[in-house]
Amino acid sequence: MTELLETIIPLDRFYREHHSLLKLCWRIRQGQEKGIDIVRIRSYIEYMWASSLSLHFEIEERYVFPILGNENELVQRALSEHRWIQKLILSQKDYSFKTLNRIEERLERHIRFEEKNLFPEFQKLVSDEQCELLESFYNDGDEGQQWDDQFWL
Numbered sequence: 001m002t003e004l005l006e007t008i009i010p011l012d013r014f015y016r017e018h019h020s021l022l023k024l025c026w027r028i029r030q031g032q033e034k035g036i037d038i039v040r041i042r043s044y045i046e047y048m049w050a051s052s053l054s055l056h057f058e059i060e061e062r063y064v065f066p067i068l069g070n071e072n073e074l075v076q077r078a079l080s081e082h083r084w085i086q087k088l089i090l091s092q093k094d095y096s097f098k099t100l101n102r103i104e105e106r107l108e109r110h111i112r113f114e115e116k117n118l119f120p121e122f123q124k125l126v127s128d129e130q131c132e133l134l135e136s137f138y139n140d141g142d143e144g145q146q147w148d149d150q151f152w153l
Helices: 002-033 038-069 073-090 097-124 129-135
Strands: none
Touching: 002 038, 002 097, 002 129, 038 073, 038 097, 038 129, 073 097
16 A cells, blocks of 8 residues: 555646646636737746646656557557647747637646546556656646736636
8 A cells, every 4th residue: 555655646746737737728718708818828828838838748758658658549649639739839929719729628638638548557557766756857836826917817
């Protein structure tokens, strides 16, 4: 039992990161419902990409996915979704409300997929040493709290 807890507890950081990213989705929806200027919401999304989301994707791709094997069907889907989300965030000069909806929907769907499908498989294979290494990469803060323009309130 103790061994199982030691393996699961460090993975709590993944879920905290995902919770923070789900807040991003919620904040996008709130901004849209309140009729907030798209530029303000886009600035926040770009901030979250630079300060949190891109690093989150990098850690998963570099350290989590190889444990399952890069040929794994779940990993292939996650990698594809990472690329789509990155493209949605970075490739367009001007966002529309449709773009905001796509970012929010794809990111939320991706997080739910990882938590429901990918991470349970990962937990079966990860070692204590790998968990300790992964734990060291994640921060505990909510990146959004450092953003001055809290348009979602």
